[in-house]
Amino acid sequence: MALRDSDPAEVGGYRIEDRLGSGGMGVVYLARSASGRPLALKVVHAQYADDEEFRTRFSREVAAARQVSGAFTAPVVDADADAPRPWMATLYIPGEDLGTHVRRHGPLPPRRLRELAAGLAEALRDIHRAGVVHRDLKPANVMLAEDGPRVIDFGISRAADFAPADALTQTGRVMGTPPFMSPEQFTSPHDVGPAADIFSLGAVVVYAGTRRGPFDGASPWEAATRVVEGDPDLDGVPGELLPFVRLCLEKHPKSRPTPDELLHLLREGRLPEPGPEPVEPDAEPVRPRRRWWPAAVAALAVLAAVAATAVAVTRDDGGSRGTLPAGWHAWHRQASDPYRGNPDVQSPSDSFSDCAATGTSLVCAGDGIMAARFALADGRQTYSKGTDPTPVKSGFTGGGAVFGTGPGGVVYVYGADDRDVPGKPDEPSVTHYSIQALRAATGEVLWQKPTAGGQGALLPVGTSRSGRADAASSYLSFGGLANDTGYAIPVARGVITVYGDEGGSYALLGAAHGDVLWKRAMPHRYTGDKAECGLRAAGGRPYMLCTTYNDDGDATSTHIAELDPGSGRPRWWVAADEGLTLLGRAHGHLVLSSAGATRRKLTLIDLSSHVLTTVGLKQPEAGATAYVGHETVYFTRTSGSLHAVDPLTGRLLWQSASTVEQPGPPLATADRVYVASAAGRLAVLDARSGRVVGTAPGRDDGGTSDSGDPAHTPLVLVGDALYVPYGIRSVYTLNVKDL
Structure with missing residues (x-):
């Protein structure tokens, strides 16, 4: 890069020979020492020279770089933070930075990608041992030297012994590069520690292997939102490195491995065994060591499976290697009746509405059951809690749903408390609803927050459980629960829920204690x-979603908005001239469908441009229930017919007689589609052709639901273990490799 007339001839006694690059904070030159040694000399832009805060930050960069100078970084040769334009000289490393190399030559091949992952893990190990957190690890800050990668540019690093409340961390600036930053750098920047660099390491490896980041967006804001709340896009990452990447990209910093653990994973194919201290399986891990993770994810080194779920390598009858929960065997169980012996309450006689997996637990709810826990491995049933612990004769105890999981083995559920009206025994009771956070392993209530009460109170979850979306991807985070029609939504900071006795508001309940972090009126304006x-x-x-109705009760329009989880404010609004239901997300679009009995089209909203379009279905779908899974729309009918449709074109990909009567929501993966009936009959279809490739018979040991409607309980997939809710509050499990 040619020198400009405005460039200096020398800086600090070092002769300037060429420009290496220019960024937002300064210019980097190729310089030469008196002895002829090549140097990379960084000079701060003039506009920052009078900024005392910036000078302090630059001084820290110099100090941090000096602390970690070694085999995996660029050693500092000289610096002057007090010069009219502060500068720092480091040893020049010939070669391209990772970002430039990938743009010019494409993704790294698997062998070089593995070497990069190991080299960066070693670099972070040395950086963290020096008490420094880099906080801006990205492709441009990784130099591809002949002897391995080098990490450069500690411009926003912070030494571990700097106080978290340091004034320089409170300026309100977003410091870093959003697609490669960790969730906590956006949500709690004062608490950023070494685990943030591990998250960035995973994102850098994805970029190097695919030429795109796992959370790329059309804008920095969208990228930041995806980092905090979205699932990473890992398509194209070599299979052998998926375990490495998945662990790095865990949302919760305490769930990420250390550099030493990552190096052990690369060398041995598994994480090191835990130390002697016992930890309750789903308990909040204790810093600084994550002793529960190594045992929980041993199988991830063989095959990428479900994050945050205890798994171990087992061998099935066919001798193939697969991932199953540690100690798993096939089982079937029925949850106990939490109201047994209570003459005021009719025993639950319907199926579960939802199940979610976290840690070593499968937690299910529905028909008066707030939460029932089964051990993933053997089905051991350790507790069953009713939605209403003190029901009254005039009330109706029902409902129950699990609508997400939180950090530290937590499940979010709702409870109800029926109360008689004082002094009016003939009037029906009123119900008071609450959202609760339970420790999945024990059922302990960590917090409980009332959300509504009285005659106008709304359930915290929707009354219709159909239309779930993203079943294939959401089970990685929520144990099979997509929750795409619920009125309570788990997000990184807690739970967004309808709030207030008349449902006139919505609020965010914090994950830690259930405190109301923000509350907003429903957007009628x-x-x-x-x-x-x-x-x-x-x-x-x-x-x-806001739907307007005419005097005849017909839907006339729908307004759709994406909410900012941090504030609750709408980020954008789109209006449609008909009643629509949200099915889910596919190919960067929201997918919606008309509420009528015959579906002739799909409505799409581009999540980048927010443009609304409609796609006509090549074959109208009458009397079908629609779902979205793994970028495909699936239509199911009570006959067992299953149609797969491309949402972008409306083209019918395939149709299949699944052999399953009154099927529930399909669970779709890259190569399989699983669908089950209320009695537990299961069919496995090839995702490309719709051909039935495996079945399992239904069961009658769970009883028959009193409801006239078929069960619509989502299936849960944990590695190769599939969990099938059926009958009355019953579940069975099988190894999908056996189908």
């Missing part, structure tokens, strides 16, 4: 007072 608004989720993001 956008949609009109006659609109009925509700929360929905798709692809891990919260949305608001």
Whole structure:
């Protein structure tokens, strides 16, 4: 890069020979020492020279770089933070930075990608041992030297012994590069520690292997949102490195391995065994060591499986290697009746509505059961809690749903408390609802927050459980629960829920204690007072849908908005001239469908441009229930017919007689589609052709539901273990490799 007339001839006694690059904070030159040694000399832009805070930050960069100078960084040769324009000279490393190399030559081949992962893990190990957190690890800050990668540019690093409340961390600036930053750098920047660099390491490895980041977005804001709330895009990452990447990209910093653990994983194919201290399986891990992770993810080194779920390598009858929960064997169980012996309450006689997996637990809810826990491995049933612990004769105890998981083995559920009206025994009781956070392993209530009460109170979850979306991807985070029609939505900071006795508000309840972090009125100023608004989720993001009806009760319009989880404010609004239901997200679009009995089209909203379009279905779908899974729309019918449709074109990909009567929501992966009936009959279809490739018979040991409607309980896939809810509050499991 040619020198400009404005460039200096020398800086600090070092002769300037060429420009290496220029960034937002300064210019980097190729310089030469008196002895002829080549140097990379960074000079701060003039506009920052008078900024005392910036000078202090630059001084820290110099100090941090000096602390970690070694085999995996660029050693500092000289610096002057007090010069009219501060500068720092480091040893020049011939070669391209990783970002430039990938743009010019494409993704690294698997062998070089593995070497890069190991080299960066070694670099972070040395950096963290020096008490420094880099906080801006990205492709441009990785130099590809002949002897391995070098990490450069500690411009926003912070030594571990600097106080978290340091004034320089409180300026409100977003310091870093959003697609490669960790969630905590956006949500709690004062608490950023070494685990943030591990998250960035995973993102850098994905970029090097695919030429795109796992959370790329059309803008820095969108990228930041995806980092905090979205699932990473790992398509194209070599299979042998998926375990490495998945562990690095865990949302919770305490769930990420250390550099030493990552190096052990690369060398031995598994994480090191835990130390002697016992930790309850789903308990919050204790810093600084994550002793629960190594045992929980041993199988991930063989095959990428479900993050945050205890798995171990087992061998099935066919001799192939697969991932199953540690100690797993096939089992079937029925949850106990939490109201047994209570004459005021009729025993639950319906199926579960939802199940979610976390840690070593499968937690299910529905028909008066707030939470029932089964051990993933052997089905051991350790507790069964009713939605209402003190039901009254005039009340109706029902409902129950698990609508997400939180950090540290937590599940979010809702409870109800029926109360008689004082002094009015003939009047029906009123119900008071609450959202609760339970420790999945024990059922302990960590916090409970009332959300509504009285005659106008709304359930914290929707009354219809159909139309789930993203079943294939959401089970990685929520144990099979997509929750795309619920009124309570788990996000990184807690739970967004309808709030208030008349459902006139919505609020964010914090994950730690259930405190109301923000509360907002339903957005009638956008949609009109006659609109009925509700929360929905798709692809891990919260949305608001408001439908307007005419005097005859027909839907005339729908307003759709994406909500900012940090504030609850709408980021954008799109209006449609008909009643729509949200199915989910596919190919960067929201997918919606008309509420009528015959579906002739799909409605799409581009999540980048927010443009609304419609796609006509090549074959109208009458009397079908629609779902979205793994970028495909699936239509199911009570006959067992299953149609797969491309949402972008409306083209019918395939149709299949699944052999399953009254099927529930399909669970789709890259190569399989699983669908089950209320009695537990299971069919496995090839995702490309719709051909039935495996079946399992239904069961009658769970009883028959009193409901006239078929069960719509999502299936849960944990590695190769599939969990099938059926009958009355019953579940069975099998190894999908046996089908």
